[in-house]
Each structure stands twice: as structure tokens, then as C-alpha cells.
Amino acid sequence: MTTRRGFIASLLAASTTPALGWAAVGNPAYLAAAKEPDGAFALHGLSANGQSTFRIPLPARGHAGAGHPFRAEAVAFARRPGPFALVLDCARGDVIHRLTPPENRQFNGHGVYSADGSILYTSEQQSSDSAGFVGLWDVESGYRRIGEAPTGGLGPHEIHLLPDGATLVVANGGIATDAGNRRKLNTDQMRPSLVYLSTDGALLDRLDLAPELHQNSIRHLAIRKDGLVGFAMQWEGAPDAATPLLGLHRLGETPRLAEAPLAHEIAMKGYAGSVAFSGTGEEIAITSPRGNRLHRFTAEGHFLGAVSRSDICGLAPLADGYLASDGGGGLLAIEMGKPRALALHSCAWDNHIVTL
């Protein structure tokens, strides 16, 4: 144990040593979970041109992951309600820690590291009533559980840090689920919210949707360098409502909902699976694997256009636009609204692409 700690401490101290950082695994720009052709699951590192730089088997379908800011170390979360998360040494391909949430807590599929890499924040819910919590894990002591803070809502999903490094943003989806499965229990009484917490757990700001949009589950987040937050929603109400699926918000300000023209909104089927700002930050996009399309908006929320692609879901910023992934194995660059195939892999990419 002492030896191991000593090893990790020296690793941290020498964090620029290429062999132990992301350079050791081909300098991937992204992480993405996938289902392999043989039905097994894996976490891949991806380069900006869509090549897989490493691949580590996972014991079950992964949802999102989080990458350590400088060590070649990633956390892969099980799908919600998640009983475990795995910390992977991406250079050696080993599982180095298996994180288990405390009694009466479940992982909800997302997490994020602090900017200095010392703490991992995880999105969790209380098994008994879906009340949301942020779990805190001390990285240097081998991912020891060191605390938690309530998120002030039910069923939190994605969690992120603002660029100030001191503010957490949490998408409280508002959905209570059965502890043993994903069955939704409260879609008539949902109250999703977007909350900002200090890293010690104090509530800084809370955004609730208008009453008529209370069934629009806030689930996924994108953060721009200046702190602008994009939040993507999934409609749980009657079909064909064609509600907005993207919102833009800045801490302390009034949100703006981004609507597409009605025919386009209907074609999204009430579902946004991922959200990302473009590489320049000038625009933002959401994907709908159910509608097989991506919608682009200006950072002010004005609709720019759609791109069609079957089962598209994963989305991340790329130099001049976006990197998008799909269940058919495709990785596309979308630049100025035009798709360009970067690579076709034999796996099915899962819902998200995590930027390193």
C-alpha cells in the first residue's frame, strides 16, 4: 500500500512524464464507449481524426466516462442505475480501481474530475427515492469516498465543472426511477432543474423550467470556455408536443430556450441525446438518435440547420465544428453544417463522446 501510494505520488509529481500521461496511449483527444462486433463492450481512446488510439475491454455496457486531466486514467460508468464505476489505466489496459457507491446510492452514468485531477465528482441518486447527490472521491488516496452533497433535485444525470474550476453544474433530470431498474415513476410530477453548486456543496443558483415544460427532463450539458452552459432535454410528456430540446444559460442570468422550426422540432421526436459546443464555441448542437438527426444553433439559440445521420448520438467539439458518433460505427466531422466521414469502425458507439 505504501509502495503504491509512493508510486502514485511520484507519478503525480512527474505528471509531465510522457510515458505515464496520455501521450503514452497515443494522445487521444476523446474517450468513447462502444459495443464491439462480438457483443462485448469496450472503452476507446479516439484521435481528432477518428482513429482508435487504445481499446480497453469493459465487463458491461458503459455509458459515459471521465478522463483524468493529465494521467492516462479514465473512469467508465456503468449505465444507470449503476452499481459500479471502473477506473482504468489506459496505458496498461488494467482496471485499477472499482468504485462502489455507498449504501442507498447509485451512479447515474456521468462524472467529472476536478481541474487538478485530485477529486472525482460523480452523479448519483438515492436508491430509495431518486434524490440527487454529487459523490466526492479522493483520487490520490486510491479513489476513497470523502463526501457527498445533495443536488436539490431528483435523478441527476450529467455533471460538469465550470471553467472557474470551483463551480459544479448538475442536470437534475427530475425523473424518479425504480431502484431495481429504469422504470419511471413520476413523469406526471417531474420537476427537472439545472443547479450550480460550489465544490463544497453550497447551492449557488437554480434554474427551473416553466410549468408547461416540467416534463422536459434536463439531462446533458455542454460548457463553453466563458462559462456559458448548454443543456439538452428529453420530453416525457405526450408525443408530438415538439417542445424545445436545448437551452442556454449562464450562472445568475435568465435562460434562453432554443427552438427549431416546427417540422424540424417534430422530427427530433422529443429527444436530445448529447449536446456540444462547436470547436470555436460559436455554435452549439444537439443530437437525436431517435430522429436520426443533429440540430445546429447559434450560441444565442437561433436555429442554423439539421444534419441527418442514422442513430447519431455522441457529440463533442472538433477544431472547426463537431465530432459525432453513431450506432453504426461511424465517426463524422461536421464542419459549417456539412458532414464528412472520418472513419467507420466495426463497433456501435454508445451515447457519448468525452473530450479529454
Added chain:
Amino acid sequence: MRVLSALALSLSLAAPASAGVKETLSDHILPGFARFGAASDALAKVAEADCTAPALRPALQETFDAWMAIGDLRIGPSETGALSIAFWPDTRGFTPRTLRRLIAEEDPVAGDAAAYAEVSIAARGLFALEMLLFDPELSTYKAGSYTCLLAATLAADLGNQARDLKSGWSETFAETLLTAGEAGNATYLTQAEATQALYTQILAGLEFTQARRLGAPLGTFERPRPARAEARRSARSLRNVVLAAEAAHSLATAFADWEIPVTDAAFARVLEVADAIEDPAFQDIRDPSSRLRAEILQQSVHALSEAIQAEIGAPLGISAGFNSQDGD
């Protein structure tokens, strides 16, 4: 890590996959859009001469019939283009509300078919026209009235939309499907993807017929919803179900270059059980025996979908999308 290039994958699947796409386009889809275009043009011409409801009704029925052959497609130009031609279901009542507002305000947009393209999609296309021509209150309008002008403009706008859809398919999107897997085609990275996209359209159309065309009026046993039947004003609800099943069967026949006897039999069964239904608008659905017949029709549409999955999807190894089936 096996990483296949687009070229390698398309070569390995080329032979069985491409035949279905080409024939589905040439045997069903492109002639279908041509027929719909001709019917819409004919409707617009009738409306130029006489825009009253009795004069327009037969031509609207023919246009609607033509639409049903290709109306459930939701890819390429039809992905959003179909919605401004067939805005249904309209659970929030946008179509009657928007039409009544236009009429009450005598909005001058009714005199300009080109400008009408900017009006809400709820007040365009087949269902808006159906409302004007068949609603007991609205359809009494006189020649020379604002509503008559609105009906003629709706017909002209529909003709314009049909022309755009037809050219979008024949001049652009057919090529996108046929060049699947070629360099520069970022919509379909392999021929197998184009095949899957068309196959998925057949099943999605049948799913829509089961869940909405039949499911909406059926509601629940305790609360049937006859007012939610599709195109009930023009008494086309049953006809649309039959024509949607016919379109799926025709698409499946063109798509598969082998015999599909189970699918043929399942389609024959749809026609047979549809024949037993008395009210073409499903307005008798509160009656338990009428309800039962509609449920049997719904089951027969489901059986048609299952037959297509067994006879076409299974041999091609096609299944539904990874992410679309499983949200989070």
C-alpha cells in the same frame, strides 16, 4: 481492434445490399412521388377553376390516395417535407386554430401560394385542405369568399410542395442512396447503411399505422377516442390504414429480390379484416364489437410487420439502431 474502411465494408456487402435499394426506388418510391405530383397538380388545376368544397373533394381524395403510397417515408427530402404535407396527429389542435385565425383575420397570405410556404405547417397540406373541404361548418363557404381563395392557395401550395419533394427524391436523394459507401457520401457510409435505412422506413410506417392511425382512435377500452381518428372528416381513416399497409407490402416486395409468401399472406389478411369494418372513419369504436374488429385490424398490421422482419430483416441481418432503442 478491427477497423474496417468504408470501402472494405461496402465491397463485402455490395451484391445483396444494393439490389434492394435500386429496385425500391425504381419500382415504388420514384413512381409514387410522380403520381402524387400529378394528383396534386390536378387538384390545383381544379381549384383554379372552382374552389368550392364540393368541386375539390374528389380531387383531394385522389391526391390523398396517391400520398399514402409514399407518405410514411421519413428520410431524405421527406424527413421534414412530409410534415408540411401531412400534419397529423395534431393533438394540440394547431390546424383548426391556425385556419380559423387566417379566416377571421382574412390574412392576405391566402392570395399568394409562394408566400403561403411561410405559414405554419399546421395550416398547410392535406389535413388543412381536408378541414376546409369536409368540416361541416367551414366547408359551407361560397365561391368568391376568403375561404374559397384560401382553399385554392392551399391546393397550389400543395402542388408546389409535391413538385419539390418529387425533384428532391429523383434528382438528389435517390443518388445519395445509390452512391452509399462511395467517397464523399457522408449520409450512408456503406451500402448496408442505405439498405438498413430503407428497411427501417417500411417498419416505421407500419408502427405508425398500428400506434397512431389505429391506436389513437382506439384509446383505451374505458376511453375510446373516435375524434382522434386520422382524416375522419373525409371518412378516410380505414382507407389510410389499408393504403399504408399496401405501401409497406409494395415496398417490401420491391426491396426483397426473393419470394416473401408469409408477408404476402399477412397483407392479404389485413385486407380481409379491414373488409369487416363498417365505419370508414372509426366513429363506431365505442361499440365493443366494432372496437374488437379495429383491434383485430391492428393485430393484422402488427403481423405484417413481423412477417417482413422474419422474411427480410432476419436474412439480411438487419436490426434496429443501438442508441435509438435505448435512451439515457
